Amino acid sequence: xxxxxxxxxxxxxxxxxxxxxxxxxxxxxxxxxxxxxxxxxxxxxxxxxxxxxxxxxxxxxxxxxxxxxxxxxxxxxxxxxxxxxxxxxxxxxxxxxxxxxxxxxxxxxxxxxxxxxxxxxxxxxxxxxxxxxxxxxxxxxxxxxxxxxxxxxxxxxxxxxxxxxxxxxxxxxxxxxxxxxxxxxxxxxxxxxxxxxxxxxxxxxxxxxxxxxxxxxxxxxxxxxxxxxxxxxxxxxxxxxxxxxxxxxxxxxxxxxxxxxxxxxx
Amino acid sequence: xxxxxxxxxxxxxxxxxxxxxxxxxxxxxxxxxxxxxxxxxxxxxxxxxxxxxxxxxxxxxxxxxxxxxxxxxxxxxxxxxxxxxxxxxxxxxxxxxxxxxxxxxxxxxxxxxxxxxxxxxxxxxxxxxxxxxxxxxxxxxxxxxxxxxxxxxxxxxxxxxxxxxxxxxxxxxxxxxxxxxxxxxxxxxxxxxxxxxxxxxxxxxxxxxxxxxxxxxxxxxxxxxxxxxxxxxxxxxxxxxxxxxxxxxxxxxxxxxxxxxxxxxxxxxxxxxxxxxxxxxxxxxxxxxxxxxxxxxxxxxxxxxxxxxxxxxxxxxxxxxxxxxxxxxxxxxxxxxxxxxxxxxxxxxxxxxxxxxxxxxxxxxxxxxxxxxxxxxxxxxxxxxxxxxxxxxxxxxxxxxxxxxxxxxxxxxxxxxxxxxxxxxxxxxxxxxxxxxxxxxxxxxxxxxxxxxxxxxxxxxxxxxxxxxxxxxxxxxxxxxxxxxxxxxxxxxxxxxxxxxxxxxxxxxxxxxxxxxxxxxxxxxxxxxxxxxxxxxxxxxxxxxxxxxxxxxxxxxxxxxxxxxxxxxxxxxxxxxxxxxxxxxxxxxxxxxxxxxxxxxxxxxxxxxxxxxxxxxxxxxxxxxxxxxxxxxxxxxxxxxxxxxxxxxxxxxxxxxxxxxxxxxxxxxxxxxxxxxxxxx
Numbered sequence: 001x002x003x004x005x006x007x008x009x010x011x012x013x014x015x016x017x018x019x020x021x022x023x024x025x026x027x028x029x030x031x032x033x034x035x036x037x038x039x040x041x042x043x044x045x046x047x048x049x050x051x052x053x054x055x056x057x058x059x060x061x062x063x064x065x066x067x068x069x070x071x072x073x074x075x076x077x078x079x080x081x082x083x084x085x086x087x088x089x090x091x092x093x094x095x096x097x098x099x100x101x102x103x104x105x106x107x108x109x110x111x112x113x114x115x116x117x118x119x120x121x122x123x124x125x126x127x128x129x130x131x132x133x134x135x136x137x138x139x140x141x142x143x144x145x146x147x148x149x150x151x152x153x154x155x156x157x158x159x160x161x162x163x164x165x166x167x168x169x170x171x172x173x174x175x176x177x178x179x180x181x182x183x184x185x186x187x188x189x190x191x192x193x194x195x196x197x198x199x200x201x202x203x204x205x206x207x208x209x210x211x212x213x214x215x216x217x218x219x220x221x222x223x224x225x226x227x228x229x230x231x232x233x234x235x236x237x238x239x240x241x242x243x244x245x246x247x248x249x250x251x252x253x254x255x256x257x258x259x260x261x262x263x264x265x266x
Numbered sequence: 267x268x269x270x271x272x273x274x275x276x277x278x279x280x281x282x283x284x285x286x287x288x289x290x291x292x293x294x295x296x297x298x299x300x301x302x303x304x305x306x307x308x309x310x311x312x313x314x315x316x317x318x319x320x321x322x323x324x325x326x327x328x329x330x331x332x333x334x335x336x337x338x339x340x341x342x343x344x345x346x347x348x349x350x351x352x353x354x355x356x357x358x359x360x361x362x363x364x365x366x367x368x369x370x371x372x373x374x375x376x377x378x379x380x381x382x383x384x385x386x387x388x389x390x391x392x393x394x395x396x397x398x399x400x401x402x403x404x405x406x407x408x409x410x411x412x413x414x415x416x417x418x419x420x421x422x423x424x425x426x427x428x429x430x431x432x433x434x435x436x437x438x439x440x441x442x443x444x445x446x447x448x449x450x451x452x453x454x455x456x457x458x459x460x461x462x463x464x465x466x467x468x469x470x471x472x473x474x475x476x477x478x479x480x481x482x483x484x485x486x487x488x489x490x491x492x493x494x495x496x497x498x499x500x501x502x503x504x505x506x507x508x509x510x511x512x513x514x515x516x517x518x519x520x521x522x523x524x525x526x527x528x529x530x531x532x533x534x535x536x537x538x539x540x541x542x543x544x545x546x547x548x549x550x551x552x553x554x555x556x557x558x559x560x561x562x563x564x565x566x567x568x569x570x571x572x573x574x575x576x577x578x579x580x581x582x583x584x585x586x587x588x589x590x591x592x593x594x595x596x597x598x599x600x601x602x603x604x605x606x607x608x609x610x611x612x613x614x615x616x617x618x619x620x621x622x623x624x625x626x627x628x629x630x631x632x633x634x635x636x637x638x639x640x641x642x643x644x645x646x647x648x649x650x651x652x653x654x655x656x657x658x659x660x661x662x663x664x665x666x667x668x669x670x671x672x673x674x675x676x677x678x679x680x681x682x683x684x685x686x687x688x689x690x691x692x693x694x695x696x697x698x699x700x701x702x703x704x705x706x707x708x709x710x711x712x713x714x715x716x717x718x719x720x721x722x723x724x725x726x727x728x729x730x731x732x733x734x735x736x737x738x739x740x741x742x743x744x745x746x747x748x749x750x751x752x753x754x755x756x757x758x759x760x761x762x763x764x765x766x767x768x769x770x771x772x773x774x775x776x777x778x779x780x781x782x783x784x785x786x787x788x789x790x791x792x793x794x795x796x797x798x799x800x801x802x803x804x805x806x807x808x809x810x811x812x813x814x815x816x817x818x819x820x821x822x823x824x825x826x827x828x829x830x831x832x833x834x835x836x837x838x839x840x841x842x843x844x845x846x847x848x849x850x851x852x853x854x855x856x857x858x859x860x861x862x863x864x865x866x867x868x869x870x871x872x873x874x875x876x877x878x879x880x881x882x883x884x885x886x887x888x889x890x891x892x893x894x895x896x897x898x899x900x901x902x903x904x905x906x907x908x909x910x911x912x913x914x915x916x917x918x919x920x921x922x923x924x925x926x927x928x929x930x931x932x933x934x935x936x937x938x939x940x941x942x943x944x945x946x947x
Contacts, residue, residue, distance in 0.1 A: 002357075036880055040532060097886065178824065180938040181864035183888025186880075188938075239868055239876055245825075245939040252823035 071107025345536025451499025858916025
């Protein structure tokens with residue numbers, strides 16, 4: 001049986017279909033994640049709500065020094081056009097291959113809440129906020145509030161993630177993607193670090209169910225911070241590395257990331 | 267313009283016939299069980315369901331051991347095909363396949379080759395009968411009452427005496443993971459019956475072997491079966507012997523219409539993979555580095571069906587001896603059934619797994635002897651006139667030249683730190699035969715050959731050789747797709763044999779044409795083969811020879827290995843199609859790199875857990891190191907096959923380079939995690 005296909009051409013229409021159909025229709029953005037799940041037989045939706053024809057979701061603009069990325073902005077566009085957010089451009093530019101980055105979207109990568117994606121940790125470290133919209137109104141949530149666990153978010157069945165807002169990037173920021181296999185692989189561990197002069201923010205991605213963010217550990221020497229993150233995080237095991245191995249990588253990569261953002265202990 | 271570039275080449279996956287139906291397969295969800303297929307009451311009228319009862323009249327098939335039913339009534343691996351459907355569209359077929367219920371009566375399963383040969387292991391096959399149709403000429407030696415479908419031995423000299431005489435002995439056990447061939451084009455086949463005659467269009471490297479095996483299964487004369495082999499979008503060994511052909515033929519027989527099947531990517535991972543293997547090597551030498559004795563034991567996991575596992579175990583066995591003069595050699599190599607998807611031919615055909623073990627052990631020995639690994643190899647390499655462990659006298663061998671070229675490419679002698687070497691010997695299918703025909707046409711010539719096109723551009727090589735022999739332009743030679751009704755017999759397109767064998771047959775055919783004026787026929791045979799009980803005989807009438815060198819660095823905090831440079835030197839004798847030959851080297855090296863660094867088919871309870879190209883990594887452009895290679899030629903030399911030679915030496919060259927930095931890794935792939943563990947051992 002052919003699944004039902006809904007392709008609204010305005011945001012208003014998309015929001016009303018979402019409110020009406022809720023989780024019964026699978027929201028489709030770039031399709032890179034859904035495609036894998038469907039090819040593997042893990043998912044066979046009876047209805048799709050495709051956002052591909054909604055022009056309002058493709059805008060990318062800077063408002064009051066804040067980068068606003070429509071949910072359907074592709075990874076490739078962030079990579080090429082977010083020139084004042086070089087570390088964000090770098091994190092999006094390290095995802096898979098150009099073929100994937102040409103279709104994968106900013107909204108999709110957050111709403112999938114796939115633990116092994118690159119952008120969420122970087123967006124979290126930059127204190128980005130996602131705008132969730134429904135007939136009930138808008139709410140803004142941080143990445144930490146948005147991603148609750150493996151493939152699980154706080155998005156309600158009548159809400160759509162419509163935009164991601166990223167504050168100005170401090171100069172001292174880095175994204176380290178550690179791959180244990182191919183250059184096009186997902187990270188075995190990824191470290192996003194931002195030093196805004198007053199405080200250090202370190203978020204570790206791809207090692208547990210959601211980005212690992214521990215402000216209370218971000219003090220002291222780089223090596224100490226790395227050791228503490230490695231101790232605090234309960235890493236998972238997958239084909240990119242065992243939990244034991246990931247602890248080793250976290251310690252080394254957090255240390256390197258902190259060194260790169262030139263954090264000087266108070 | 268190359269038709270592959272202009273999209274004018276019609277691949278196997280694109281073949282269509284009027285009125286054809288599309289197939290989909292119902293696959294076992296458990297590794298070992300008796301199955302009952304239940305037809306759903308609401309199956310649409312235009313869907314044809316094929317159950318094990320429908321194929322009960324058909325015989326067993328299998329290229330080396332007849333151990334496979336067209337549909338499994340006992341499922342022996344997750345993904346084993348237990349029923350099939352045909353429907354007017356691919357989507358309808360897939361929906362129908364999903365609706366079929368299968369009842370399982372579980373049987374004990376074994377998914378590890380060592381456990382499978384332990385006493386009391388569950389048996390996969392009641393008896394392992396050798397192929398009566400002799401699709402592949404190999405004497406199979408099953409061990410009755412066990413999961414061993416073939417064991418190959420070499421007995422050369424007196425190994426006990428040899429080790430008694432040795433002053434230094436090293437020993438190690440090595441493992442290699444299974445790998446996916448991952449051709450861009452998946453398996454595709456279409457079958458059609460007309461007046462009791464079966465025609466199958468299939469992307470296959472083995473049209474004549476497939477015909478013979480189908481004839482046995484369907485109980486009909488091979489002359490009533492026609493196999494047409496359109497070009498493949500890659501194969502690397504995956505499309506050898508009967509894969510989908512028997513299934514689509516049985517579906518078409520029941521449907522009374524042509525039936526076509528094309529696999530999806532996940533199905534590829536349960537159809538045929540590379541043999542995971544465990545190889546133990548014990549090597550003894552005199553203090554001066556002279557090798558005196560070697561023992562090689564291989565446990566070769568062939569999965570649920572033998573396929574060509576016996577041949578792979580044989581080749582793994584003798585390739586594990588290495589290109590060295592060793593007076594006392596014992597090899598025992600077992601092809602073992604397990605409840606995993608079948609494993610079969612994969613570029614390098616078993617050589618990689620044992621070359622990895624053998625060449626890593628050479629470096630262990632060099633270290634024990636405090637001798638340069640290059641010097642240790644040089645001292646023992648086979649040269650013309652030397653006797654190999656199979657008893658055959660070596661001729662036309664150039665291992666020295668290959669090894670030296672590889673060493674020079676990385677400046678090995680100046681500073682061996684972070685660098686590694688490997689030299690290998692690899693055999694060609696022996697015995698085998700190849701025939702070809704040439705016909706004059708008003709505008710040129712038609713050459714008929716069963717050499718199959720899979721991206722290696724064999725047709726271009728034949729055209730270039732033909733143009734030289736016939737005194738015409740390559741463009742004046744037309745080569746139709748292999749067709750068992752019109753192409754002369756060829757054993758198969760494997761083991762890097764086509765340019766060498768077909769080239770020689772073509773010379774005969776052109777001489778015949780000159781006599782006849784209109785048409786000519788040429789055939790060559792290479793005779794030989796090994797006694798599976800002693801490993802004595804002729805392993806190969808023609809040796810593939812090569813070497814590789816690698817330079818690596820390692821991140822000691824994470825174990826992440828960076829291959830900085832890899833070089834392969836392959837003996838070509840005489841190059842026929844330079845662009846094609848260079849691409850063979852590059853392609854082999856790339857696959858070798860994937861095997862070295864990250865390719866592994868992973869399983870949980872017999873189920874593949876990374877059956878997609880996101881979780882299963884193949885090398886990407888970003889993974890390429892500096893990659894250089896050379897084709898070694900000699901004035902007046904014979905053409906040498908080179909389609910696979912540069913693959914097996916890559917993992918040991920990298921592994922040996924890594925060992926100089928303090929990490930002795932014995933298992934492939936060399937993951938960052940394994941490097942870190944090895945650094946800290």
